[in-house]
Amino acid sequence: MSKNTYSLESFFPFWNKLSKSHQNLLRENTENLIFKKGSEVLNSDTECLGLIFVRSGILRAHIVSDSGREVTLYRLLQGDICLLSASCIMSNIQFKIHLEAEEDSHTYILNTSAYEKLITESILFSNYINEIISSRFSEVVWTLEQILFKSMDSRIADFLVEQSILQESDILSLTHNQIAKNLGTAREVISRILKYFQNENILTVTRGKIKILDKKSLIALSR
Amino acid sequence: MSKNTYSLESFFPFWNKLSKSHQNLLRENTENLIFKKGSEVLNSDTECLGLIFVRSGILRAHIVSDSGREVTLYRLLQGDICLLSASCIMSNIQFKIHLEAEEDSHTYILNTSAYEKLITESILFSNYINEIISSRFSEVVWTLEQILFKSMDSRIADFLVEQSILQESDILSLTHNQIAKNLGTAREVISRILKYFQNENILTVTRGKIKILDKKSLIALSR
Numbered sequence: 003m004s005k006n007t008y009s010l011e012s013f014f015p016f017w018n019k020l021s022k023s024h025q026n027l028l029r030e031n032t033e034n035l036i037f038k039k040g041s042e043v044l045n046s047d048t049e050c051l052g053l054i055f056v057r058s059g060i061l062r063a064h065i066v067s068d069s070g071r072e073v074t075l076y077r078l079l080q081g082d083i084c085l086l087s088a089s090c091i092m093s094n095i096q097f098k099i100h101l102e103a104e105e106d107s108h109t110y111i112l113n114t115s116a117y118e119k120l121i122t123e124s125i126l127f128s129n130y131i132n133e134i135i136s137s138r139f140s141e142v143v144w145t146l147e148q149i150l151f152k153s154m155d156s157r158i159a160d161f162l163v164e165q166s167i168l169q170e171s172d173i174l175s176l177t178h179n180q181i182a183k184n185l186g187t188a189r190e191v192i193s194r195i196l197k198y199f200q201n202e203n204i205l206t207v208t209r210g211k212i213k214i215l216d217k218k219s220l221i222a223l224s225r
Numbered sequence: 226m227s228k229n230t231y232s233l234e235s236f237f238p239f240w241n242k243l244s245k246s247h248q249n250l251l252r253e254n255t256e257n258l259i260f261k262k263g264s265e266v267l268n269s270d271t272e273c274l275g276l277i278f279v280r281s282g283i284l285r286a287h288i289v290s291d292s293g294r295e296v297t298l299y300r301l302l303q304g305d306i307c308l309l310s311a312s313c314i315m316s317n318i319q320f321k322i323h324l325e326a327e328e329d330s331h332t333y334i335l336n337t338s339a340y341e342k343l344i345t346e347s348i349l350f351s352n353y354i355n356e357i358i359s360s361r362f363s364e365v366v367w368t369l370e371q372i373l374f375k376s377m378d379s380r381i382a383d384f385l386v387e388q389s390i391l392q393e394s395d396i397l398s399l400t401h402n403q404i405a406k407n408l409g410t411a412r413e414v415i416s417r418i419l420k421y422f423q424n425e426n427i428l429t430v431t432r433g434k435i436k437i438l439d440k441k442s443l444i445a446l447s448r
Contacts (some may be wrong), residue, residue: 065373129351
């Protein structure tokens, strides 16, 4: 196992407070799954997968309209746990999310019967699940606020700043179409705004690549 | 107490499974609060109120942009519990909601210290909170999907059908401005679409009132 890959224990800040039998339950009911970059982890037809623990890589959670339009809800990074992949056992979750691996991603999958046992037996686990749902809820409201209240140029600037942090580079491998999918808008809108950013010397756009020249201005625009 | 007003016990399907001391904790740490129709229950400056239990009436949860634009996230009806009014103790909730009483509303408020004690001591309570957050989360994603993927005429039709169920009447007391606030759009957009509905003999609009004439068509439009 690479030292950059999370162990099962690392996902639980309270691992040592769990009973031995719950620790074993977790160990015995998780399996390793690797998702290749670009592959679909979950779509609206997937049967209940279980809880996904992201050991390395990036999973992107998004919703899709009937006409195929996509909007990113949030991303799951190393150390994050995805609950919605077990939504079949969460009676109050009425929507379907899609999950896509944006990088090669190593995961643990905890099966749903172990999850159900843990949540009804361990208050530490139950409270932890609470925190995770609250956190995702918060991210979705943030997304909603962005869409409702922020202009598209701010949203694009924000997205590029975020991507440059995620990719640890000022040269981003991104097509106009990918940005459009992330922000739930048309490719033409993205192209127009990127052209404007280019005229302002904030970035340069070449085929499939965006090079950030003036990050300070981009950050200012994102606010 | 009116028989139409919820008792404390009714909020907990598992009341009899709670320990006597937790039942007493709940009884001793809730107070009655009445909010008049139109009053603000919670705004972004409110200090932590605690959990709100809706005994009767309707509370509307919404977000507000810097420029004052409002979008309704969901409504809390009799029997519903609002967690976000205790968001100060939920470390992962980063946004501020506003709550407004849409009708005269009787509530119980459970203080935050009792909430914290319950959530760390009672797994039944903790799992119940889980279900409530999941349910609100689901409603917010629904709202997001509506805003992103549905045309404004469908959304208005949907809103009017919902209001006619809530108000138990086909004659709705609603201004164009109220509808606009609920759906996060401009009053002019609402007026234009209502005029179109009127031309189609689906409803009639008079000052501050909307009378639904053809509910079947309205429901069809809302889909």
